[in-house]
Amino acid sequence: QKEVEQDPGPLSVPEGAIVSLNCTYSNSAFQYFMWYRQYSRKGPELLMYTYSSGNKEDGRFTAQVDKSSKYISLFIRDSQPSDSATYLCAMSAEYSSASKIIFGSGTRLSIRP
Amino acid sequence: DAGVTQSPTHLIKTRGQQVTLRCSPKSGHDTVSWYQQALGQGPQFIFQYYEEEERQRGNFPDRFSGHQFPNYSSELNVNALLLGDSALYLCASSLAGEIRQPQHFGDGTRLSIL
Numbered sequence: 215q216k217e218v219e220q221d222p223g224p225l226s227v228p229e230g231a232i233v234s235l236n237c238t239y240s241n242s243a244f245q246y247f248m249w250y251r252q253y254s255r256k257g258p259e260l261l262m263y264t265y266s267s268g269n270k271e272d273g274r275f276t277a278q279v280d281k282s283s284k285y286i287s288l289f290i291r292d293s294q295p296s297d298s299a300t301y302l303c304a305m306s307a308e309y310s311s312a313s314k315i316i317f318g319s320g321t322r323l324s325i326r327p
Numbered sequence: 328d329a330g331v332t333q334s335p336t337h338l339i340k341t342r343g344q345q346v347t348l349r350c351s352p353k354s355g356h357d358t359v360s361w362y363q364q365a366l367g368q369g370p371q372f373i374f375q376y377y378e379e380e381e382r383q384r385g386n387f388p389d390r391f392s393g394h395q396f397p398n399y400s401s402e403l404n405v406n407a408l409l410l411g412d413s414a415l416y417l418c419a420s421s422l423a424g425e426i427r428q429p430q431h432f433g434d435g436t437r438l439s440i441l
Contacts, residue, residue, distance in 0.1 A: 256435075257435050258370065260431070263429050302369050318369050
């Protein structure tokens with residue numbers, strides 16, 4: 215069993231829709247949770263990070279963490295064609311920025327104009 | 328402010344050869360981590376360098392080795408290349424001891440093994 219499981223998609227939604235991306239994890243030591251966006255032929259770009267259960271909002275993006283269920287989500291409101299990319303959930307056991315990061319396999323998202 | 332830069336962007340090698348990939352961290356960062364991303368998969372941690380020493384290592388064979396220089400730049404070396412080593416190799420930089428701040432990734436080197 216992988217430490218981090220992520221729905222691979224692909225996921226295709228119309229412009230303006232609300233998108234929900236999800237990951238589950240098995241290692242209860244994970245304390246620091248991140249979402250990265252990766253465009254084709256580019257490196258991962260950090261979207262959001264959080265280190266506690268609950269919600270964190272940044273513009274059209276909301277990250278949700280439920281440590282009791284070992285489940286994290288990323289919601290995208292008013293989705294745009296420019297949001298089309300692969301979304302990677304990621305987590306680490308320490309708060310330090312130098313910690314080893316464990317990634318999910320990524321969900322490929324396409325927003326239809 | 329230059330971000331993480333990697334070179335080359337694309338490389339083609341044959342089985343059994345050796346390869347060296349290079350990374351310059353974001354200005355002000357002193358820690359470099361390397362990841363391997365196979366097609367359709369998430370990045371997998373290879374190892375991390377700090378103060379010119381390997382500090383952490385993932386589940387990769389000894390064919391994968393690295394180095395960090397006094398200016399914090401880093402190299403990833405892979406010996407005896409296998410077809411399965413074909414992947415995007417990503418470098419991430421960070422500042423040691425920085426709490427609750429993310430690692431910054433470069434755009435990677437795409438390695439193809441024929």
